[in-house]
Amino acid sequence: MYYQFVQVFYIFINDKLSIMEYDIVIIGGGVIGLACAAESAKQRRSTLLVERHKSFGQETSSRNSEVIHSGIYYPTGTLKARLCVTANKNLYDECDRAGVWNRRCGKLIVAVASGEIESLNKLYERGVANGVDGLMLLDALEVKRIEPHIECHSAIFLPRTGIIDSHELMRSYLLEAKEYGSDFAFGVEFAGGEYKDGRYRLRLRDTNGEDTNVEAQYVVNSGGLHADKVAERFGIDIDKAGYRLHHNRGHYYTVSPIKSKLISHLIYPLPHQHLVSVGIHITLDKTGQVKLGPDMDYLDPAVPESEWYKFDDSRKDKFFNAVRSYFPALELADLSPGQVGVRPKLKGSEESVMDFIIKEESDKGFPGFVNLMGMESPGLTCSREIAREVFKIIHD
DSSP states (O other): OHHHHHHHHHHHHHHHGGGOEEEEEEEOOSHHHHHHHHHHHHTTOOEEEEESSSSSOOSGGGSSOOEEOOSOSSOTTSHHHHHHHHHHHHHHHHHHHHTOOEEOOOEEEEEOSGGGHHHHHHHHHHHHHHTOSSOEEEEHHHHHHHOTTOOOSEEEEETTOEEEOHHHHHHHHHHHHHHTTOEEEETEEEEEEEEETTEEEEEEEETTSOEEEEEEEEEEEOOGGGHHHHHHHTTOOHHHHTOOOEEEEEEEEEEOHHHHTTOOSEEEEOOOGGGSOOOSEEEEOTTOOEEEEOOOEEOOTTSOGGGTTOOOGGGHHHHHHHHHTTOTTOOGGGEEEEEEEEEEESOSSSOSOOOOEEEEEGGGTEEEEEEEEOOOTTTTTTHHHHHHHHHHHHHO
């Protein structure tokens, strides 16, 4: 039923595109693009969201751990830290109002050995500095009381971390945007754009290869994995600007139902240096299914997109060994192949921590054009706050 609605609505919009001008066009229909459409339409701006896939959230937004993050990981003062802490305080209430499934299950970040205590304490101090609510340091016995099958030396407990149905969240944004009058064009790709006489002219290409022009005062590039290519099509030098994205693939394994019943919280190891990854961790979904992942694998640019989501089952031993150290009840036979996701990272190796980029491009000759780059974790958690940040910039 919903798929039919999208298709019919797309046909209706496509008939209008050649004669319509908009206040704002949003490129990309992932969770952040949808949140931007909802915020834009609420402000009574005529809004069009363009998405190259036939429905919303087909890439990073629907292939992730679906975690509502706390904001503990990110350097104090960064956009990731500030927006994530705010989002954690707001998202549960928003989900309750919109009927979006969520569960505040809590999370443990574990120090498996005594040699990790210093790193755990530093992470705790960062969480306090960032304003994360409710975090606690637990010893091994205290961990055992809430997670009897987890072995560790000590842990940080984050009671406000949780899980969410990402599809329901995205659908709520779409319906909110539609209620306030936003238009949507699915199955339509952004093919190029230019700024002239105070307006943007965008060339949009449908699945038949036919082009249509649309004009707008503002453009938001929420292209996710392809946001750098969208910027490049406007004529921005993405290497000079620091916008080139590195596609990072992550696998997930599912855990047998019997062993899934042994876990009731999210369990994370200490993150890797420079937050290249937060490590292979234990997550839950709304059915109680336990998942392990993701790992990290930078894709060679020569790998075609059609190959990105193929599961490589040779990684099973690596996943098992990574998690067995703190979940010893797990056995290799408990693991089955799950999903694969791809993240748009602003780094290609173990470099310094990269923040979100939310940048209005007047200094490059594109006033009213906002680029969103590196929208990986905690982008799902922060989607509404990122949208609000975009419209602070546009309003100013």
